Amino acid sequence: MNLLRMENRIEQKVVVHLRLQWQRNRYLVGGATLIVACCVAVVWLAARLWHINPVILLRDIYVVVGAEPYAGLISNIGVLGWCVAATIWSITVYLLHPHRADPRYGLAVSAGVITAILLIDDGWMLHEYLLPQLTGLGEKVFLAGYALLAIVFAGYALPRMLQTDYLLAGIAAGCLGTSYLIDIVLPFTPHHTLYEDLAKFSGIIFWAAYTLSVFRDVVKTQQGRLL
Structure with a gap:
């Protein structure tokens, strides 16, 4: 029983901490999510509209062009x-x-x-x-x-x-x-x-x-x- 109460308290503390973190960082989370979404949209549009292989946009440039790493x-x-x-x-x-x-x-x-x-x-x-x-x-x-x-x-x-x-x-x-x-x-x-x-x-x-x-x-x- 005591173990169950301790687990519940830990879970409550974790939830409280996560809520506080969300309140402090919600704009940063939103900004980061927006940047990722925009980049994914660019890759998708490039593939759909201009038929650009997503690999070209996602992979390291040295791998794409076959250049030396020091180029x-x-x-x-x-x-x-x-x-x-x-x-x-x-x-x-x-x-x-x-x-x-x-x-x-x-x-x-x-x-x-x-x-x-x-x-x-x-x-x-x-x-x-x-x-x-x-x-x-x-x-x-x-x-x-x-x-x-x-x-x-x-x-x-x-x-x-x-x-x-x-x-x-x-x-x-x-x-x-x-x-x-x-x-x-x-x-x-x-x-x-x-x-x-x-x-x-x-x-x-x-x-x-x-x-x-x-x-x-x-x-x-x-x-x-x-x-």
């Missing part, structure tokens, strides 16, 4: 760099949300958005391949659009950046700007492509480092508010 190593690290930066900007926005008067809040929001755009562009080769294929417009049209976006971002973010340790941001901007100019001005040759990719990779890494510097200072500020 695209630096490019993949660059995409991870964008991802790290976008994630840290998002956390910074979360930390500063109660203090939206802080100029770093607007910087984090705008920088997080543009970093996410560049992450998606670099990961799926939007301006090089996908967007020209879908619209019939040339790559340089989209490069011009990115230049305009960069100018708008700089106009908004630069005054806020100057209140941070902006050295790393300056190096990142110089490297990314060099990559952009190489892509626009120089002919498409293996040597020029190598220089462009190295400049872009350097810009990504220094941008992620700048993101970390802003995050570090925000954390120090938050700690100071708690004291």
Whole structure:
């Protein structure tokens, strides 16, 4: 009898804990479920409408194309760099949300958005391949659009950046700007492509480092508010 009561108490505690966990995490559960559902829908639609083998979308890219595991190593690290930066900007926005008067809040929001755009562009080769294929417009049209976006971002973010340790941001901007100019001005040759990719990779890494510097200072500020 005592054993049965103990089992019932354990079951009740488990149910209570699960309910509390659901209340605290219901939006995260819903978000994760939505992402999974959207990905499954994309795979299903691709198979039904465009007759794309689901294996191509689900399997590792190296298995699909038969490439060596080290193929695209630096490019993949660059995409991870964008991802790290976008994630840290998002956390910074979360930390500063109660203090939206802080100029770093607007910087984090705008920088997080543009970093996410560049992450998606670099990961799926939007301006090089996908967007020209879908619209019939040339790559340089989209490069011009990115230049305009960069100018708008700089106009908004630069005054806020100057209140941070902006050295790393300056190096990142110089490297990314060099990559952009190489892509626009120089002919498409293996040597020029190598220089462009190295400049872009350097810009990504220094941008992620700048993101970390802003995050570090925000954390120090938050700690100071708690004291």
